[in-house]
Amino acid sequence: MSDPKPRWLSILDVVTIIILTAATLLVFLYAPTEQTMGDVQRVFYFHVAASWTGMLGFIVAMAAGIFYLAKKDLFWDVVGLAGVEIGMVFMLIGIVTGSIWAYPAWNTWWTWDPRLTTVTIMELAYAAYLMLRAGIDEPERRARFGAVYALIASLSVPLTFFSIRIWRTIHPVVVAGDTSGTFALSPKMTTVFVFALVTFSLIFVDLLWHRVRLGLLARRVEEKKLRLLD
Amino acid sequence: MNWLTPFLKAVSAVVWKDLAAELRSRELLSAMLVFALMVIFVFNFSLELDVQARASVTTGVLWVTFIFAGTLGLNRSMAVEKDRGCLDGLLLAPVDRTAIYFGKTLANWVFMLIVAAVVLPLYSVLYNVNLFIPGLLLVILLGTLGYVAVGTLLASMAVQARTRDILLPILLFPVALPLVIAAVRASSGYLTGAALDEIMPYINLLLVFDVVFAAVALITFDYIVEE
Numbered sequence: 001m002s003d004p005k006p007r008w009l010s011i012l013d014v015v016t017i018i019i020l021t022a023a024t025l026l027v028f029l030y031a032p033t034e035q036t037m038g039d040v041q042r043v044f045y046f047h048v049a050a051s052w053t054g055m056l057g058f059i060v061a062m063a064a065g066i067f068y069l070a071k072k073d074l075f076w077d078v079v080g081l082a083g084v085e086i087g088m089v090f091m092l093i094g095i096v097t098g099s100i101w102a103y104p105a106w107n108t109w110w111t112w113d114p115r116l117t118t119v120t121i122m123e124l125a126y127a128a129y130l131m132l133r134a135g136i137d138e139p140e141r142r143a144r145f146g147a148v149y150a151l152i153a154s155l156s157v158p159l160t161f162f163s164i165r166i167w168r169t170i171h172p173v174v175v176a177g178d179t180s181g182t183f184a185l186s187p188k189m190t191t192v193f194v195f196a197l198v199t200f201s202l203i204f205v206d207l208l209w210h211r212v213r214l215g216l217l218a219r220r221v222e223e224k225k226l227r228l229l230d
Numbered sequence: 231m232n233w234l235t236p237f238l239k240a241v242s243a244v245v246w247k248d249l250a251a252e253l254r255s256r257e258l259l260s261a262m263l264v265f266a267l268m269v270i271f272v273f274n275f276s277l278e279l280d281v282q283a284r285a286s287v288t289t290g291v292l293w294v295t296f297i298f299a300g301t302l303g304l305n306r307s308m309a310v311e312k313d314r315g316c317l318d319g320l321l322l323a324p325v326d327r328t329a330i331y332f333g334k335t336l337a338n339w340v341f342m343l344i345v346a347a348v349v350l351p352l353y354s355v356l357y358n359v360n361l362f363i364p365g366l367l368l369v370i371l372l373g374t375l376g377y378v379a380v381g382t383l384l385a386s387m388a389v390q391a392r393t394r395d396i397l398l399p400i401l402l403f404p405v406a407l408p409l410v411i412a413a414v415r416a417s418s419g420y421l422t423g424a425a426l427d428e429i430m431p432y433i434n435l436l437l438v439f440d441v442v443f444a445a446v447a448l449i450t451f452d453y454i455v456e457e
Contacts, residue, residue: 069450069453118408121404121407121408122404124403125404127404128400128401128404131400131401132387132388132397132401134393135391135392135393135394135397136390136391136392137392141390144453144456145387145390145391145454147453148383148387148450148453148454149401151446151450152380152383152384152405152446152450153404155405155442155443155446
């Protein structure tokens with residue numbers, strides 16, 4: 001039984017690659033140089049977009065956890081794992097790009113700023129999620145525990161987002177109701193910023209699709225192996 | 231309110247069972263207490279707790295001691311249930327399963343509070359500081375409650391995994407860390423005599439964590455123990 005790659009997925013692959021190239025060109029050529037920070041500010045577009053994608057991954061993992069507990073369908077387990085893996089990678093990209101920006105801006109690669117700290121805790125929590133899964137062999141129980149732990153770990157997601165308001169922080173607020181502490185974006189910058197967000201969201205959808213498909217195929221291989229052994 | 235009485239009865243039965251077993255074996259508490267004292271000793275020499283250093287790190291040392299000793303207790307309290315098939319027996323009982331969770335949580339809370347009750351006076355004597363500040367005691371009550379609320383849940387998950395000996399701290403610390411941060415900041419606030427409106431946000435945060443952790447555990451505990 002063959003399972004060809006869906007045509008829409010192939011199309012999405014190509015579109016994503018094109019749009020990512022366009023976004024990169026926009027960031028380096030179209031976006032104006034920031035007055036005080038200079039060229040290093042350009043890392044901001046991909047930094048926020050990557051962090052946003054990471055957040056998306058963790059939100060998907062949480063939602064998949066809830067669906068799994070409600071429906072007991074192993075499909076949602078595959079989605080949850082995909083969300084966590086993608087979320088971790090992009091959050092790490094967010095942290096690294098943030099570091100690159102932080103050195104010239106704050107004069108240090110890392111500070112124990114609340115938002116940086118909570119994002120790191122989040123990464124650690126999802127690393128723990130992967131270790132929990134690795135420790136359980138039975139697929140059904142692994143899915144159940146994974147779903148519960150993803151729910152608990154997701155408590156750290158809103159905490160991360162609101163920590164900037166609960167604790168005093170030096171991290172700039174980009175998405176906020178009040179404008180104090182934001183740095184102003186010129187119209188051109190806003191265009192590039194929104195474009196980068198859309199680009200990374202597309203990358204996210206593409207990767208998620210690939211990872212879920214891979215997970216489902218891996219499960220089928222597993223089932224066939226078991227049937228052969230019986 | 232009809233369902234409440236049998237529920238409370240079941241909860242108190244589980245708590246009583248744990249306390250009675252502990253009273254007879256004294257395995258858990260003695261281990262937690264000795265471990266807690268050793269942690270303080272290790273800190274004493276690794277941090278060189280002289281007068282100046284002490285002022286800034288006391289609350290940190292206290293909370294690290296509590297949560298390390300707490301992890302030890304949490305792991306053990308669920309491991310004994312799993313080992314001798316006691317958990318299956320508990321689950322067979324015709325009671326709401328969340329009653330088992332609350333019973334175990336309350337018992338673990340009592341153990342952590344006993345450890346705190348021993349460590350606090352001892353620390354006060356060893357380092358000549360007065361730790362008996364009502365606010366600090368409140369923070370310890372709230373902080374340990376949130377810690378055991380999520381800890382008991384995660385411990386019942388960890389003991390069912392192959393890697394159970396090493397899993398609990400890894401699962402627990404990232405989730406509990408925000409709670410520990412709030413607890414440490416609130417404790418330092420009380421120790422340094424900070425203004426109340428500087429401390430209150432952390433107390434509120436602790437309350438929120440307690441409620442959230444208990445609520446999540448209440449919803450998910452069924453899924454963890456089901457077979």
